[in-house]
Amino acid sequence: MFTSRQVLMKFIIPALALLVPLAGHTQTFPTKPVVIKVAYPAGGPADVAIRDYTPSLPQQLGQPAVVENVSGANGSIAAMSVLQAAPDGHTLLGIVASDLILAPKIVPSARFKPDDFRAVAITQQSELVLISSPKHAFKKVDDLVRYAKANPGKPLSIGHWGNGSITHVAGADFAARAGINLLQVPYRGAAPVLPDLTSGNVDLTFFPLAGPLLGFIQAGHVKPIALAANTRSAQLPDVPTINESAAVKDFAYTIWSGVFASKQVPEAVIQRLNKVFGAHTLSPEWRGRQVTVGATVFDLKDVKQTEDFFAAEIKKVEAAAKVVRFDTN
Template sequence: MTFPVHSSDHDPTMQRRTSILAAALLCAAAFHGHAAPPETYPTKPVTVVVSYPAGGSVDAVARALNVSLGKQLGQPVLIENLGGGAGSIGAAKVVRARADGYTLLLGSVNEVVLAPLVNRAVSYKTDDLLPVARVGDSAFVLVGRPGIAARNIDELIEFARKNPGTLSYATSGIGTLQHVIMRDIQERSGTSMLHVPYKGGSSQVTDLLGGQIDLTLVAPATFPEAIESGRVRGFGTTGLQRDELLKHVPTLNESKYLKGIDLNSWLGIFVPRNTPPEVTLRLSAAVDAALADDKVAANLRRIGFMPAAASARTGFAEAVADTQGKMQGIVSRMPPEKGEATR
């Protein structure tokens, strides 16, 4: 008996069913496989590493920024304080982190630029951190203990020239920006002062007020009322323009001996070097939007930081490179200091 043979090649109904099944299988594969649309950054909380203890000025900037930054990113922004090594321990953690935008550094000149230059134990380089956005800038103000026998920076320098090694100054450690600024002041003015490195900023202020040390560099917001009233002598700020919080205090640049000095400190967001461009652009836009919040800007000014203008934020990488060149020049001229004991 012969049976008829039916071929799907000639059956329109069967062809349609086959096509529909193939399309369904392709859709399922696309849904479960690599053709699915990628997740949009960020999809989980973002951590900002602060390389100093809670309660300090850098920590205060992070806390003034994190809520607004979290709103812009659509995810919580957490703060992790990881102090030590003049900021290098926290920076090293970010360098080692995955380059995915979930571990950020709120970085300053100390740990980003100076630590790799002055500390042989530091394993990273400035270029290992990618600048994303400039957050703000702060000057230092050179202050003297109550009763110091100099009314202005010129008199202070003249006294130091006549009495080398007599005046003492405190910093937060060898190789910090405070230290570099004070060495630059001495080099420019032809003076020699005694360096007393401390482990932290609060003890410097306590000893200055108590008369144990003669000079230190502090943020303008540390005790503006005491400086304005003359209880603590404000000799000058470190930028080219007078500070908003201390408008009656001249810049060091206005003195006879320190023309051209311009050594303000910036703060900015950094990520590991190989972070994808789409992530850094997203972060940069979020920082821009956060700084445009009037409340955030007012809080930054209150703690002594001038929010970065839009033009400064777009040129942040160039500013970091410029600072690196400037610090390299100063550090190369700094002879080693002997007999220092950290307090």
């Protein structure tokens, strides 16, 4: 005959034993270098933004942080690689959020959903700017729309960074909302677009404010038409938002890169990683660099705020993507 104490001990001890490995894991994480698989070639905007964090991570984690560039297939190769790794937090994904959202829609081998990942931290954020070749006379969105409607047989061309990119979606969404026809011109990434816009080979594009764009604008090589944002930018205070036009309202596109983990990674590990990355964004040096390059200096976000931000982005990008004809070959 078992006493009540014996019955309790019979069940509680095995249950506690099951919790020991999990508790031990989260207390000792990391036990080896943390690898961030960046979904782009070295030197690109997202790669540079994520590498900005790596010098400070070892001081807080007690282990090296290593960036591994795994480019291709709209980021899906890196994403699949992270999902195939052990879900212990030692293998993370560095990617532009819109690529993570859209890759499963356009890449047949991308066998994942955005919610297979958890957003750990935002690494850089920037509004998109609608810019034109300096050869055109229009200076505002309403002028551009009137010009396009008056010349339906000669549609303006709009360059983007390739099938399924955020600039592809933004351009298609803008055309649909403005009721105009724009000729979509895909490029292999961002680098070739600005030179072609400068030379007049393409008429329009959406481009992040962060990066080389400010220099092109200041030199007069390209003309800013409007920001795809809710408020004007301190870097371009005289440039209106698209929402200030009569033709298009409620139009805002932010491009942001971040660090993501498999949703199977333990909660305590996600929480720790979020705090470690967040600490870097509080440094005056980091914030100063963001201002210099024209990026948005965003407030620190905890895990819930980061995941809510990602969930809202999924909803927004997927809704906008309905107007886009993707090439799925």
